[in-house]
Every structure is written in structure tokens, then in C-alpha cells.
Amino acid sequence: MISFNLLVLVSLAYVAFLFLVAFAAERRAALGKTGWLRSSTIYTLSLSIYCTAWTFYGAVGYAARSGLEYLTIYLGPTLVMIGWWWLVRKLVRIGRTQRLTSIADLISSRYGKSTVLGVMVTVLAIVGTTPYIALQLQSVTQSIGVFAASSGEAWMPRDFNSAAMWVAVGLAVFTVAFGTRNLDAHERHHGIVLAIAVEAMVKLFALLAVGIFVVWGIAGGVGPTLDLIDASAQSQLRPIAGRWIGLIFVSAGAFLCLPRMFQVLVVENSDERALGTAGWAFPAYLLLMSLFVVPIAVVGLDLMPEGANPDLFVVTLPLSEGRQGLAILSFLGGFSSATSMVIVATLALATMVSNHIIVPSWLNARTPGAVVSGDVRRVVVISRRISIGMILAFGYIYFRLSGGGTALAVIGLVSFMGVVQVLPAMIGGVFWRGANRWGAGAGLMVGFTVWAWTSFLPSFGIDAAISHSVFENGPFGIGWLRPQALFGITGLDPFVHALFWSMFLNTTSFMLVSILTFPNPLERLQGAQFVNVFDYSSGARTWSQSAAQAEDLLVMAQRILGGTAAQETFRAEAKSQGKVGFLPDVTPDFIGRLERELAGSVGAATAHAMIGQLTEGTIVSVEDLIAVADETAQIMEYSSELEAKSAEQERTARALLEANEMLTTLSIQKDAFLSQISHELRTPMTSIRSFSDILRDGEVEDDVRKRFAGIIHEESNRLTRLLDDLLDLGVLESGQVQLNLGQGSLADVLDRAVIASGADTGKLKIMRKPANEAVVVNTDLDRLAQVFINLISNAAKYCTSATPQLRIIVREIGGNTVVDFCDNGEGIPNESQSMIFEKFSRLEDEGKAGGAGLGLAICRQIMGALGGDVTYLPGQGGAAFRVTLPQTQALAAQ
Amino acid sequence: MGQRVLLIEDEPNIIEAVSYILSKDGWTVHTHSDGETAMEKVMQGVPDLIILDVMLPGRSGYDILRDLKAQETTADVPVMMLTARGQAKDREMAIDLGATRFMTKPFSNAEVLESVRALATR
Structure with missing residues (x-):
């Protein structure tokens, strides 16, 4: 009989071994020897975290209950890896060029670095994944329980709970140790990846060993096994088309959207070419994992007593046959499945929580404009560690609250369906430039709500989260809102019902809102970068960490500052370093000074991007480009302002000139007018004066005198008319x-x-x-x-x-x-x-x-x-x- | 006496008034009222004195004065300018061009007679 202590000892030894493996891998990576750590074999094996305890234990139970339907869980990922490899390749390429750290980062980044969307996806992922983590803890305690039952020892239930707690703590320590060791910009964790690759081998080996033992050791060969299967009730179960399609779709979607899958598939991928191998090797792995599920289920149902939990046949069958070594191997396989999933899932979630919730809040809480430098790294590390602890604590609490009553497969499906709500926003974001943040937000909200109402809350059981009457009559008596008969459609399988409505409403609102609203500029750019990722990035590019070249810097500086000024700067620097010539040593100090100098000419963002490119070999990111564009726009605006001003001055000068000319003209006109007036007035006055002189001074004949008087009279009339006209014209011209x-x-x-x-x-x-x-x-x-x-x-x-x-x-x-x-x-x-x-x-x-x-x-x-x-x-x-x-x-x- | 005065002026009433007073004083008065043909009129018989209006139809009095001073036969004939533009610069211009006298309209008959007598006896 296997004692509890032996089991704990074996588990501890196994965990210690994993620590060693992970530690060795980190050491190698730190020394730069990442060669085989980046191999496609390791990559393929790391994908096996898709196979959790649910697949290890639960698949047999699933087959025992529903026949071949369990295969759908394997078919989904197989279809993705074989049929949708171009989608996976695109995701991997985007992940690398955009340096994505998680699925939340993908969504947030694609939709214009939206903080809100990042938070939404993170929350969705936590809600969807926590039950799943609880499930892994449950599977570990259940399998321990099996050994307890067979040994006849009276373990107290609290021992199960404490076992689950210790497992959770141990996993937290492991994840913290290897998940937050260093903050690589690429978020790659060689230690963890290698450890889960090893675990992948262990679980496959264990399941195959149990399968071979069952077929050849118990049933007596392939022939008798097939006969047994033919005779079983399971062979009579016929596939239900709706459920099969739905299940294949959900598992395919979950394969892409599960935070832990995104972590290993995209984030941990260091070489796109590994996808080629994984494309056939991973389906083959899944095939092997599923190969003996039906035989184990059928034989188990045949041999084991009535009421035995088929979820645990993988362990209970060898035990009942007295094969304790095989049973322990099988237990380790299940343990591996559970731990590897929890580790990666926790790591992925912790990254999301830290990057999208904790760090942004922390940065917001700080005084704006404060210099952010080294202390951010410390904050990030601490927040990751806290997040890891919190997530595992959630899982443990959920495990305690749920009491382990539900069948494993049910929790798994609910969880899958939850994370698949991200799928429309993800696929749309990668293939449709019209998709925008409003659409993504609306789709996520709607999908998440419908999923919670129709699938997540009901999964706690009737009267647990939703009361019986609501199931029957809908909330507040609104019939068409019944959780399992939305819009009055009844008779559907609850799973298909929930999946259909959540995905349909999610996708519809995503597309409609995207069409009806407009993306902001950053979103447009990001959209283009995502959708056309293959045009923007080259193939599997590896850039060497080029050392800063003083000459390169000089060439660039000359281009910006002008030959003399740049040479002077460099010569002065070289001189202060005690060197002759133009090429000083490139010290961080010098780079900083040069950057400031360049910033004076081209703006800070441009200068930073240029210097960064030369000294660190970094590529210019979209944000850099936008900052550069902003600066350029500002400079252009400034110069166009200047232009406008000088044009304005020119206009003013011209206007002044014109006004002056007009005044001159007016003055000339006035002179001419006065001279004209003078002439017009003086002429009749001359006649009047002259003739009146004649009449006054001498004797004039009568008729002549009369004539002269007539002329005087006429001329004075003429004067009067002239004055009248002048006054009239004056009034008319003044417009009054x-x-x-x-x-x-x-x-x-x-x-x-x-x-x-x-x-x-x-x-x-x-x-x-x-x-x-x-x-x-x-x-x-x-x-x-x-x-x-x-x-x-x-x-x-x-x-x-x-x-x-x-x-x-x-x-x-x-x-x-x-x-x-x-x-x-x-x-x-x-x-x-x-x-x-x-x-x-x-x-x-x-x-x-x-x-x-x-x-x-x-x-x-x-x-x-x-x-x-x-x-x-x-x-x-x-x-x-x-x-x-x-x-x-x-x-x-x- | 009997000296000949040529009056070049376009205003009929002024022509009548000036002719009247000069005739009464014993002068032989010829008149002409067009600027353009004024020089021809002068050349037909050079007068002892010319009274010249500035604003004439066809040709300005200044132009005619310039021509008179340029011609040998007329250069010495005294010219009395009459003008309705009484500004200083008009007077200066007339003197510069060689006018002997400058008189602004309106004038008194006594003034005209006195000036004509003074010029003719020189």
C-alpha cells in the first residue's frame, strides 16, 4: 500500500526535479546558450499545456459519459494547427513585432493601446480561468484521495484541503521563482518552458503506459479490446451534430484565446519556424494523448465497481490491478498536467493583471511628469509576484467554495466558452482594419454578459447563483431572458444555446459598433500594423546587438547639426577623453548629451528614436513614429505660423503703401480741386469786379451801362449756381x-x-x-x-x-x-x-x-x-x- | 500812343471788360481766345505788349510764354500773365519763364491800366 507520506515524498521529489530542470535552463539562457531551448521540439511540447488535468483525467470520464464526443476537445486545436496555421503564424508575427506580452496586450495594443479593453480582457480571463485553476487543484486532491481510499488510511477531509493549499503555495513559489526572475522585454521564460516540456513528456508517457497496460495487460490485446468497445453502451452513442460543431469551435477558439495558450503559442515563441514542426507534431501529440481514452473508459466501466468515478480510472485501474508503480506514474502524469497548466496560466494572468491593472494605476497615482526609471522595474516585479499569489489564492478559494462537486468536463467547457468571447475582437483585429475599440468593447461586454448569464452563473447549479424561478420564468418574470432559453428559443442543448447566443450577439455588436463608429489615429495605425503585419516586418529577423559606433553617430549628427558643429562637438568630447581626432568613446554620458543636442534640432522623440537605433539596435516603434509625427506637425505648424505672420506683415506693408498712395492721390486731387474751384470762382468774380469798376469810375453810355449791369447780374447768378452745386455735391459725396x-x-x-x-x-x-x-x-x-x-x-x-x-x-x-x-x-x-x-x-x-x-x-x-x-x-x-x-x-x- | 496790345483770354466777359478799359485809355486792343492758335496770331503782327491768360483751351499760357521767349522776334515783348489760380507757385513759374508781370484774377481796372502803361513805356 502506498502511504500518504510516500505520495508526498514522490511529489516533492518530482517538484524538486522540475526546479532543477528550470534552473538549469535559466542558467543556460543566462549564458546565452539558448540553442536547443529554442528548438521546435521544446516549443511543440510546451503547447501541450493545452492538455490539463481535464484532458488527463477528465477525457476518460467524458468518454465514459458521452462516447466519442471527448474527441472534439482534441479536434479543435488540431484544426487550428493544421487548417489555420496562417492565422497562428500571423499572431506570432504580430506578437513579435509588437512585443505583445499577453492576449490582453494584443487586444489593447490593436485597439489603440486602449487601457479599458486591456482591463476588460484581463477581468474576463481571470473570471474564466479561476474555475479552471480550481479544477486542477481539485484533480490533484481527488487523485490523492484515490490513494487514501485504497490504502485504507482514514485521511481527514481537511488533509485534502491542506494538500490543495500546499500544492497552490508550491506552484506560487515555482511561478514566482521562474516567472519573475528577469523582466525580459520579450517575456520569455526558458526555465518554465523547459519544465513544462518535461511535464508534457511525463504526462504523455504516463497515459500511454496506462493505456498499454489496460489494452494488453488487462483486456488481453487489441482484438479483445475492440470487442469490448463494440459491446459497450458508449459505442451506441451517436454524435449530436450541434454539440460536435459547437465543441470543436469552442476548443479551437480557446486554443487561441486562453491566456496560457497565448503565452506559449505567441509570447514564448522565439522562432516562427518552430510553427512548421508544431503544425504536425502537436496534432500527433494530441492523437497519442487521445488514443487510449476509449479503451481505458470501456475497460474501467467493465471492471470497476458500479458508481466508481470514471474521471479517475487512469489511476484507479492500475491500483485495482495492484500496479502501484504504474499508479504513481499515472498520478505524476496528472500532477504534471495540473501543475504545468496552473504555472503558465498564473504567469500569463499575473502579467496581464500587472501590466493592465496594477502598473497603470500606480503610474496614474504618481505625480505626472515625474521621472520614471529604474524603480518601475521593481514595481513591475513586485506587482507580478502579488498577482501570482492573488490568482492562486482565487483558485484555491474557488476550489473550497465549489466543494469539488461538479464534473471536471463541465467546468472546462464553461471556462473555454468564457475566454472564447475574446475571439471576435482578436480575429477582427487581425484581419479587419475597420474594427475599432468601440466595437471590440461592445462585443466583449455583450459576449461576456451573455456568457455569464447563460453559462457561467448556471454552472454553479440551480439555486446556487440563479434561483429556480428565474430558470423557469426569467428574471422579473421576463420570459425571453431565461438563462437557458434566451429570446424564447427552447429545446437547445444548454451548451449550444449559450455558445450560439454569446458568440452571435458578441460578433454582431462587435461588427455593428465598429461600422458605426470611427477609430482614432493611433488605432488606425495599429490596425494597419496588425492586419498588414507581413508587409511591415521582414521574415525571421535577428538583429545583432550592434555596438554604438562613434562614426555612425558622427555621420548622423553631421546630417542634423551640420558638419562643423557636429565635428566640433565630437572633437571636444574626444579631447575631454584625452583622445585626438573626432571619434570619442561612446559613453552613456556622451550619448545623453548628444541626444539633447539633437533634440534641439529635430525634437526629443526623433532624437531618441535615432540614437536608439544606432546605439541599441532597437527598432522604431509606432509610438516613436507618432511622437515624431507630432513633433514634425508642431514644427510645421510653427513655421507656417511664421509664414502667415510674414505674409501678414507683407500685406500690412502693402496696405500702408496703398493707403499712402491714396493719400497722395487724394492730396493731389484736393490741390487740383481747390485750384479748379478757385478758377471757377475767380472767373465770374473777375468779370463782376471789372465791370463794376467801369460803372463806378467813368461815364458810360446808357445802353452800354445796361449791358454791363446785365453781365454783372448773370455772373453773380453763375457764382450762386456754382456754390449751390458745390454744396450739393459735398452733401451727396459724404453720403449724408x-x-x-x-x-x-x-x-x-x-x-x-x-x-x-x-x-x-x-x-x-x-x-x-x-x-x-x-x-x-x-x-x-x-x-x-x-x-x-x-x-x-x-x-x-x-x-x-x-x-x-x-x-x-x-x-x-x-x-x-x-x-x-x-x-x-x-x-x-x-x-x-x-x-x-x-x-x-x-x-x-x-x-x-x-x-x-x-x-x-x-x-x-x-x-x-x-x-x-x-x-x-x-x-x-x-x-x-x-x-x-x-x-x-x-x-x-x- | 496807339500801341498795340494783344489780349489772349478765353472768358468772353473778361475780354470785353479789359478791351473796354484799354481802348478807352488809347490802346489798340487785339484779342484772341484760343491757346492752340495763339502763336500764329502773335506772329501775324508782333504786338508791343501781350496779356496772357494761363488757362486757355487747347494750350496752356505757360507753354505759349515759353514759345514767345524762345522766338527771337517775340523774346523782348513784355508779357503780363493773368491767372485765376492765385497760388505762389503759379507766380514763381510765370516769372521763371520770363513773364514781366503776374496778375491774379480778380483784378481792379486801375491795376491793369497801371501795369500796361508801365510795361509799354519801358
């Missing part, structure tokens, strides 16, 4: 003219103008078409009449024809009413037409007719004030002016 709006007929206004101009009594013959003049105008009628009077008077004064005529024509042109005044004189020469509306532009040749040349200027000002216009119409035979009435008048007329 008071308009006296009224309504009247255009014909009336024209009649008044003809009479006021005095043209009707003179030589000028005026021709009108009264029919066209029946237009109602709504304007300042006096001002309009003033314009008409001016134009008619001009015709009367200046028309050169012997029989002067003036045609006044009213018509409609383009919606405007126009009044044309055309005489039959010589008209105005082309070169003068442009200036007749200027002040004092009286054509000198015709100046004898009197008037100061202000009339047309006044007309133009008046029409401008009324909202119309007056223009010269060339090519009409004689002088022709067109008065365009304001638009509103035309409208009012209709």
Missing part, C-alpha cells in the same frame, strides 16, 4: 444725403424736368413717347427730376446741331426701367467719355456755354444714392445718356 421718398409717375417727373430746364422755350426740340412713360416710380422724385433737368440742360447747351433735337426714350431692359436721353449733336469724343462724370470735367472746347462741369458728377452721385445709375451711351449718333432707375422702381411699376 436726405432722401425724400415718394411715389409718382415717370411722365410727370419728365414733364417737370423739361419745364424747369427751360428747354421747351428754346431751340431744342424734345421728342417723347408718352405711352412708354406710364411707369410708377417710388423714389426721391425731386432728385430724379434734378438729374433729368441736368441732362436736358446739357443737351440744350452743348448740342452742336443746327436744329438740335433730344429724344427721351423710356424702356425696359433686363428688368430695369431705363430712360435714354439722345441728342443729334456731334456727341462726346471717345477719349473724353470716361471722364465726363468727373468733377470740373467740362469739355474745354465747349466751355463757353457756362457751367462749372459739376452737373454730371452730381447726376452720378444722385443716381448712386437712389440705387440706380447714369451712364454714357456711346455710338448713338449724338451725345446719349442712360439713366437706369433702381430695381425696386421697376418692380413697383409692374
Whole structure:
């Protein structure tokens, strides 16, 4: 009989052996001899942590209960490794280029370094994995219990519990020892990987040994075994299509999404080529692991007493046959399965908790801007250790609370389905650039909630987490929310039901929200880096840790600082080191100083990235590039600001110049105007003075005196008119003219103008078409009449024809009413037409007719004030002016 | 007496007034009212004195004065400028060009007579 002490001794010896293996591997790795530690064999064997105690013990129980269905758990990963190798390869490539540390890091990193998503995945992983860790502890205590029962010793239940606790503590110590030894940027743990590879061999060897013993030692060969299988009730079980598809899908998804699988598959992968070997070797390993499951189950059911737990046949069968050595080997196989899973799962979870929850909180709690350097490493190590302890404590507490009642396979499936909720966000993130953080967050939330409601909470049993009435009637009596009949769909297998709804709602919300929202720039970049990872990265690249080359640095510095300045800096440094020439030793001090100097020219981020590339051989990360782009944008913005400023100054200068020119012009115009005014005023005054002198000084004949008095009278009238015009123009030009709006007929206004101009009594013959003049105008009628009077008077004064005529024509042109005044004189020469509306532009040749040349200027000002216009119409035979009435008048007329 | 005065001026009322007072004083007054043809008029019979307005249609009084001073036959004929622009620079320009007198409009008849007499007896 095997005593409890012997069992403990064997276990301790085994654990000590594992410590040794791991320690040796770490030593080799530390010495740089990682050659065979990175081999594809080790990689393939490390993948075997997929086979936990659940597969080791539980598969037999599963087969005993449900026949061949247990195979689905092996088929999922097999399909992934054979059929989806390109997906695995892509994940591995992304993991390496992005230096991912966990699945939470993958999701967070892909979706723009989202902290929230990292936390969500971490929480999901903890909730999904804790029961699984409890399961491993349970399997260890159960197998110990088997030995207790067979030895007849009366072990107290608390011994089971303390055994589980000691196992948990031991695992924590192991994980802390080898999982947090050094903080490699690549998160690779050679010691742990080698230890679990050894454990993989142990469990395979143990299971094969038990299988061979069962087939050839108990059943008596392959033939009898097959007969036994044919006769068993299990052979009658037919596969249920829905469950098979669902199970294969879940195990395939879990193979990719389980934190521990991601750890060994992606994070611990140091050579992409190892995937090639693992692609066939791992399925082969799974095949061997599953080979003897059915024989052991069938033979066990046949031989063992009714009610024996089929989950433990692997140990109980050899024991019942008295093969204690084989039983201990089998126990060690199960122990290996359990411990390797717990170690890697704990390590992966601790990394996630530490990186996504503890360290960010710690950094946030610190004063912003504080220098972060060496102390971060210490914080990270401590937080990892605490996380490891916490996670194992969770597992242990869960184990104690659940009481070990549930079948192993059920816990496993619930756990698998939980972590598979990450799958849509992961696959979408890797293949679909449109996926964004809102979509990923929504999908995770929905999937996690539905999973918890339909699968996780019900797994505690009826009335444990969800009451019986809720199962029957739904929460608050809402029938379509029943945990196992969502949306009123009943009759589905609970597993298929939960899987379908959680994945369907998860994927749908992920895609819909992704389509409806927009990713931020960092997300876009990361999306491109993930989806097109093979375009961005080269093949299996290994860069040598190139030593900093003073020459490289000099070349770069010259490019940025300019030849002389760079050479001066380097020469000074070399001189201070006591060397001659331009190439000093590259000390950290010097690198720091050089970086600061370069930062002055190209910005801190750029300088850091450049120096980093030369001195440490690091590659430039996306964040570096974004920082560089930000800086460049800032510099460009600054320079464009400068440009804008100088353009502004130029504009101002130009405006000043123009204003100055205008002032000069105005001043010249003012001089010209004053001189003109002076001339116009002095001329009549000269006549008045001269003639009044004559009349005063001497005797003048009567008729001559009368004539001279007449001239004086005329000239003083002329002066008055001129002053009136000047004042009128002044008012009009200042824009302060008071308009006296009224309504009247255009014909009336024209009649008044003809009479006021005095043209009707003179030589000028005026021709009108009264029919066209029946237009109602709504304007300042006096001002309009003033314009008409001016134009008619001009015709009367200046028309050169012997029989002067003036045609006044009213018509409609383009919606405007126009009044044309055309005489039959010589008209105005082309070169003068442009200036007749200027002040004092009286054509000198015709100046004898009197008037100061202000009339047309006044007309133009008046029409401008009324909202119309007056223009010269060339090519009409004689002088022709067109008065365009304001638009509103035309409208009012209709 | 009987000296000939040529009045080149475009304002009809001024022509009438100046002609009237000079005629009464015994001068033979010829008038011309166009700037462009003024030199031709002068050359037809060089007068003893020219009264020249600045602002003339066709040609400015200054241009005509320049021509008069440039011609040998007319260079010595005294010229009295009349102008309605009474600014200092106008006066300076006239004197620079060789005008003998400069008179701003409006003027008194006595002034005109006095100036004409002074110039003619030189």
C-alpha cells in the first residue's frame, strides 16, 4: 500500500526535479546558450499545456459519459494547427513585432493601446480561468484521495484541503521563482518552458503506459479490446451534430484565446519556424494523448465497481490491478498536467493583471511628469509576484467554495466558452482594419454578459447563483431572458444555446459598433500594423546587438547639426577623453548629451528614436513614429505660423503703401480741386469786379451801362449756381444725403424736368413717347427730376446741331426701367467719355456755354444714392445718356 | 500812343471788360481766345505788349510764354500773365519763364491800366 507520506515524498521529489530542470535552463539562457531551448521540439511540447488535468483525467470520464464526443476537445486545436496555421503564424508575427506580452496586450495594443479593453480582457480571463485553476487543484486532491481510499488510511477531509493549499503555495513559489526572475522585454521564460516540456513528456508517457497496460495487460490485446468497445453502451452513442460543431469551435477558439495558450503559442515563441514542426507534431501529440481514452473508459466501466468515478480510472485501474508503480506514474502524469497548466496560466494572468491593472494605476497615482526609471522595474516585479499569489489564492478559494462537486468536463467547457468571447475582437483585429475599440468593447461586454448569464452563473447549479424561478420564468418574470432559453428559443442543448447566443450577439455588436463608429489615429495605425503585419516586418529577423559606433553617430549628427558643429562637438568630447581626432568613446554620458543636442534640432522623440537605433539596435516603434509625427506637425505648424505672420506683415506693408498712395492721390486731387474751384470762382468774380469798376469810375453810355449791369447780374447768378452745386455735391459725396421718398409717375417727373430746364422755350426740340412713360416710380422724385433737368440742360447747351433735337426714350431692359436721353449733336469724343462724370470735367472746347462741369458728377452721385445709375451711351449718333432707375422702381411699376 | 496790345483770354466777359478799359485809355486792343492758335496770331503782327491768360483751351499760357521767349522776334515783348489760380507757385513759374508781370484774377481796372502803361513805356 502506498502511504500518504510516500505520495508526498514522490511529489516533492518530482517538484524538486522540475526546479532543477528550470534552473538549469535559466542558467543556460543566462549564458546565452539558448540553442536547443529554442528548438521546435521544446516549443511543440510546451503547447501541450493545452492538455490539463481535464484532458488527463477528465477525457476518460467524458468518454465514459458521452462516447466519442471527448474527441472534439482534441479536434479543435488540431484544426487550428493544421487548417489555420496562417492565422497562428500571423499572431506570432504580430506578437513579435509588437512585443505583445499577453492576449490582453494584443487586444489593447490593436485597439489603440486602449487601457479599458486591456482591463476588460484581463477581468474576463481571470473570471474564466479561476474555475479552471480550481479544477486542477481539485484533480490533484481527488487523485490523492484515490490513494487514501485504497490504502485504507482514514485521511481527514481537511488533509485534502491542506494538500490543495500546499500544492497552490508550491506552484506560487515555482511561478514566482521562474516567472519573475528577469523582466525580459520579450517575456520569455526558458526555465518554465523547459519544465513544462518535461511535464508534457511525463504526462504523455504516463497515459500511454496506462493505456498499454489496460489494452494488453488487462483486456488481453487489441482484438479483445475492440470487442469490448463494440459491446459497450458508449459505442451506441451517436454524435449530436450541434454539440460536435459547437465543441470543436469552442476548443479551437480557446486554443487561441486562453491566456496560457497565448503565452506559449505567441509570447514564448522565439522562432516562427518552430510553427512548421508544431503544425504536425502537436496534432500527433494530441492523437497519442487521445488514443487510449476509449479503451481505458470501456475497460474501467467493465471492471470497476458500479458508481466508481470514471474521471479517475487512469489511476484507479492500475491500483485495482495492484500496479502501484504504474499508479504513481499515472498520478505524476496528472500532477504534471495540473501543475504545468496552473504555472503558465498564473504567469500569463499575473502579467496581464500587472501590466493592465496594477502598473497603470500606480503610474496614474504618481505625480505626472515625474521621472520614471529604474524603480518601475521593481514595481513591475513586485506587482507580478502579488498577482501570482492573488490568482492562486482565487483558485484555491474557488476550489473550497465549489466543494469539488461538479464534473471536471463541465467546468472546462464553461471556462473555454468564457475566454472564447475574446475571439471576435482578436480575429477582427487581425484581419479587419475597420474594427475599432468601440466595437471590440461592445462585443466583449455583450459576449461576456451573455456568457455569464447563460453559462457561467448556471454552472454553479440551480439555486446556487440563479434561483429556480428565474430558470423557469426569467428574471422579473421576463420570459425571453431565461438563462437557458434566451429570446424564447427552447429545446437547445444548454451548451449550444449559450455558445450560439454569446458568440452571435458578441460578433454582431462587435461588427455593428465598429461600422458605426470611427477609430482614432493611433488605432488606425495599429490596425494597419496588425492586419498588414507581413508587409511591415521582414521574415525571421535577428538583429545583432550592434555596438554604438562613434562614426555612425558622427555621420548622423553631421546630417542634423551640420558638419562643423557636429565635428566640433565630437572633437571636444574626444579631447575631454584625452583622445585626438573626432571619434570619442561612446559613453552613456556622451550619448545623453548628444541626444539633447539633437533634440534641439529635430525634437526629443526623433532624437531618441535615432540614437536608439544606432546605439541599441532597437527598432522604431509606432509610438516613436507618432511622437515624431507630432513633433514634425508642431514644427510645421510653427513655421507656417511664421509664414502667415510674414505674409501678414507683407500685406500690412502693402496696405500702408496703398493707403499712402491714396493719400497722395487724394492730396493731389484736393490741390487740383481747390485750384479748379478757385478758377471757377475767380472767373465770374473777375468779370463782376471789372465791370463794376467801369460803372463806378467813368461815364458810360446808357445802353452800354445796361449791358454791363446785365453781365454783372448773370455772373453773380453763375457764382450762386456754382456754390449751390458745390454744396450739393459735398452733401451727396459724404453720403449724408436726405432722401425724400415718394411715389409718382415717370411722365410727370419728365414733364417737370423739361419745364424747369427751360428747354421747351428754346431751340431744342424734345421728342417723347408718352405711352412708354406710364411707369410708377417710388423714389426721391425731386432728385430724379434734378438729374433729368441736368441732362436736358446739357443737351440744350452743348448740342452742336443746327436744329438740335433730344429724344427721351423710356424702356425696359433686363428688368430695369431705363430712360435714354439722345441728342443729334456731334456727341462726346471717345477719349473724353470716361471722364465726363468727373468733377470740373467740362469739355474745354465747349466751355463757353457756362457751367462749372459739376452737373454730371452730381447726376452720378444722385443716381448712386437712389440705387440706380447714369451712364454714357456711346455710338448713338449724338451725345446719349442712360439713366437706369433702381430695381425696386421697376418692380413697383409692374 | 496807339500801341498795340494783344489780349489772349478765353472768358468772353473778361475780354470785353479789359478791351473796354484799354481802348478807352488809347490802346489798340487785339484779342484772341484760343491757346492752340495763339502763336500764329502773335506772329501775324508782333504786338508791343501781350496779356496772357494761363488757362486757355487747347494750350496752356505757360507753354505759349515759353514759345514767345524762345522766338527771337517775340523774346523782348513784355508779357503780363493773368491767372485765376492765385497760388505762389503759379507766380514763381510765370516769372521763371520770363513773364514781366503776374496778375491774379480778380483784378481792379486801375491795376491793369497801371501795369500796361508801365510795361509799354519801358
